[in-house]
Amino acid sequence: MSLRLEAEQAMGLRFPERNGEAVIRFEETMEVPHGAEVLMRGLYRDPDDIKKGFKNLHQETATLLEILMPRRARLKEWLEELPEQPKEAESFLRETSEKIQHQDRKVSQLEHELISKLVESGLEDLFPLPLSAFATLSYTDPCAKIFLRPLGRLAEILKLSPEILRQVVRVHFLYSLLILAGQDLDGQSCQRGNEDAVLIGIASFFTLKHLKKHPPEFQHCYGEWVKAWGGKSFQRLIAQESSVEKVRAAMIFWRRNPELSWDGIWNGLQSFEMEKITSPRPLSSWPVR
Incomplete structure (x- = not known):
């Protein structure tokens, strides 16, 4: 039928x-x-703003990696052979540590802002x-x-x-x-x-x-x-x-x-x-x- x-x-x-x-x-x-x-448009309230958030986080994460990767390479060198001057190692560690902390704060702030925006987007907001x-x-x-x-x-x-x-x-x-x-x-x-x-x-x-x-x-x-x-x-x-x-x-x-x-x-x-x-x-x- x-x-x-x-x-x-x-x-x-x-x-x-x-x-x-x-x-x-x-x-x-x-x-x-x-x-x-x-x-x-989908689940995102403002998809362009979310994309911008990911872009900024990507850029700042890349900057953090630019600090971490050379530091990692230097540490690997010192595993095999210690630096001639202890002061050289001390100065390097202090300088890179400050840069890492500063950049990490920027990354954490961007992550927090992006997560807040993602939380605001969802099925409850759409229906x-x-x-x-x-x-x-x-x-x-x-x-x-x-x-x-x-x-x-x-x-x-x-x-x-x-x-x-x-x-x-x-x-x-x-x-x-x-x-x-x-x-x-x-x-x-x-x-x-x-x-x-x-x-x-x-x-x-x-x-x-x-x-x-x-x-x-x-x-x-x-x-x-x-x-x-x-x-x-x-x-x-x-x-x-x-x-x-x-x-x-x-x-x-x-x-x-x-x-x-x-x-x-x-x-x-x-x-x-x-x-x-x-x-x-x-x-x-x-x-x-």
């Missing part, structure tokens, strides 16, 4: 068709969108990014646009498989598109406006259910990607242990009733389940549409 058919079956929705072909507006591009510049750094989703004319270069950069930084990451992101947005553009069994389309939190929560629920059929690396890649744009909070909307049937019913009702909130629908569904257990009467507060 194709991914599209599997998604349609799981959600109870179908993509609209044209000339017998499903209409799925899905684009992958090598563009770097606004908001992804920091990611493309979270906006979701739009990886993909955009249009509500008015449902279509998804995925930016491959930022995804590749994320895979490189987090040591993920670029191809698996690309696949799981495609799955997420396929479910997102199906929620927005799909038609239910009555032929009705989505009546909601821009409600990212609920859309992401529902798409994540079905994506994770789908990925459980794959090796653990798929779920790991998806989790790391969601974490990269701060999407973990959206996943709390629907517990993973919830049944697909229950989420599907709530999702379809939510799509068709823009005047009702997701929380209201979800809580109403739970109340309905409890009432079915305790009483055969239907839940009168829910109109059938």
